[in-house]
Amino acid sequence: MKINNWLSNIQDWLLPRLCPGCGLTCKDPGQHLCPGCRVSLPVIDHGCPRCAIPYMHADIQGTCGACQRNPPAFASAVALYRYAPPVDHFIRALKFHHDLAMATLLGQSLATAVSNAPAHPDVIVPVPMHPARLRHRGFNQAVEIARPVARELGLAMDLDGVVRVRDTAAQARLTKPERRRNLRRAFEARRDYDGLSVALIDDVMTTGETAHHLARTLLKAGAREVTVWVIARTSSGR
Ligand SMILES: [Zn+2]
Numbered sequence: 001m002k003i004n005n006w007l008s009n010i011q012d013w014l015l016p017r018l019c020p021g022c023g024l025t026c027k028d029p030g031q032h033l034c035p036g037c038r039v040s041l042p043v044i045d046h047g048c049p050r051c052a053i054p055y056m057h058a059d060i061q062g063t064c065g066a067c068q069r070n071p072p073a074f075a076s077a078v079a080l081y082r083y084a085p086p087v088d089h090f091i092r093a094l095k096f097h098h099d100l101a102m103a104t105l106l107g108q109s110l111a112t113a114v115s116n117a118p119a120h121p122d123v124i125v126p127v128p129m130h131p132a133r134l135r136h137r138g139f140n141q142a143v144e145i146a147r148p149v150a151r152e153l154g155l156a157m158d159l160d161g162v163v164r165v166r167d168t169a170a171q172a173r174l175t176k177p178e179r180r181r182n183l184r185r186a187f188e189a190r191r192d193y194d195g196l197s198v199a200l201i202d203d204v205m206t207t208g209e210t211a212h213h214l215a216r217t218l219l220k221a222g223a224r225e226v227t228v229w230v231i232a233r234t235s236s237g238r
């Protein structure tokens, strides 16, 4: 750790780093973000324990109305940030500009947030990408975020136990019921998850539908419990 700090100090001196949040020089040794961006992160400190939707008022307690009416297949969810600036910018940099250093930074923050949970899962499953999409993008951002989480927490990462058999992201022209029907059959388990507790990892959770259908597939394949860990959560409901 000491050597790492020493090295990064030398690197900062030789080549000033730019803050990925604002693009200005970051002079804070050992920090990726400048102090201004660090305090402006849209941290979710209070939300639905089931789906992580942020609550606007500190006095709202318990699961949200959507989860009560229509409980998702996953048992709980952790989201670090609201999907808002500068986090939306970080995620776009990762997804569309192949900024894999950003995946490491976000994954490490996620690892820190979940590290003091009462129980750790048996295995981490990054939300799989359809093979056609993976060929097009060249990498799966969920896998890149999951790597540092698995490493920091010493957890196994399962990359091929469940596959995405429908490219649901490419179905913008379909109607909502058609999309929903396709999502229902989007994932297939290729192994037994006999009694395992699983943490799904993704970059953003929007409606929670993808996580719900993936969790259902895992539970059908024998998983005991599924939880969801994401970097960002949109503020609109499920
Ligand atoms: Zn900044």
Ligand SMILES: [Zn+2]
Binding pocket: 048, 049, 050, 051, 052, 053, 063, 064, 065, 066, 067
């Ligand atoms: Zn909820």
